[in-house]
Amino acid sequence: MARWQPGARERLVVAAVDLFTEQGYDATTVAQIAERAGVTRSTFFRHFSDKREVLVAGQETLSRLLAEGIAEAPAGAGPLEAVAAGLERASSEMGPVNRELGPRLKAAVAASAELQERDALKSVGLASAMTTALLARGVPGPIAHLAAEMGVLAFKRGYAEWSEADRDDDRGLAPHALAALEDLRTATTKLS
Known part of the structure; x- marks a missing residue:
């Protein structure tokens, strides 16, 4: 996983929305969102406190x-x-x-x-x-x-x-x- 690629926040939002749509909000984990966006879990938490916060990005x-x-x-x-x-x-x-x-x-x-x-x-x-x-x-x-x-x-x-x-x-x-x-x-x- 590339660590400092630009646009991580935007990629996280797109990944989360896609996963929420594909498999539902409850079934989606932060790890899955981070993986889909091509970032680490810690990068996710630098941008959002939890997966709900992606909605209000x-x-x-x-x-x-x-x-x-x-x-x-x-x-x-x-x-x-x-x-x-x-x-x-x-x-x-x-x-x-x-x-x-x-x-x-x-x-x-x-x-x-x-x-x-x-x-x-x-x-x-x-x-x-x-x-x-x-x-x-x-x-x-x-x-x-x-x-x-x-x-x-x-x-x-x-x-x-x-x-x-x-x-x-x-x-x-x-x-x-x-x-x-x-x-x-x-x-x-x-x-x-």
Whole structure:
């Protein structure tokens, strides 16, 4: 096994998702993930504390990008416009590997209660990061929370549509996430 090949973290994520899909989360061991990725167990543990953590690989980066986009939105932007800026910023960092993992990750999560719980915690973390960024812009608490939750829903829906879209569609994630956010904005007008 090559010890210091670049891209170990990405290879570990791909290997884990593949194994979770092929044989189930419970039947997959850290040793199998490391072997499939071509790294040692100790390399796995340098990147992740356990196999559940593979699911949220990149969550900190994603939260940071969403918050940066919100913070960088024009001064007069409303809460959902700021969330849209966050979605655009985060989407710009999502590449082909993220797109390819989408359907497999969705299947792995659907098959495991433990992964469903971890995925729910990931959503809470993303909403928290966006809420904090909106509050820093002076958005009142309830509105910041609602806009952030809509942002999480838009991101997840946009990501699902993008990852399952025709591979000839090379527009990237942003148009899908922004369309989902607009759909949610329209839906809110029908709540009363």
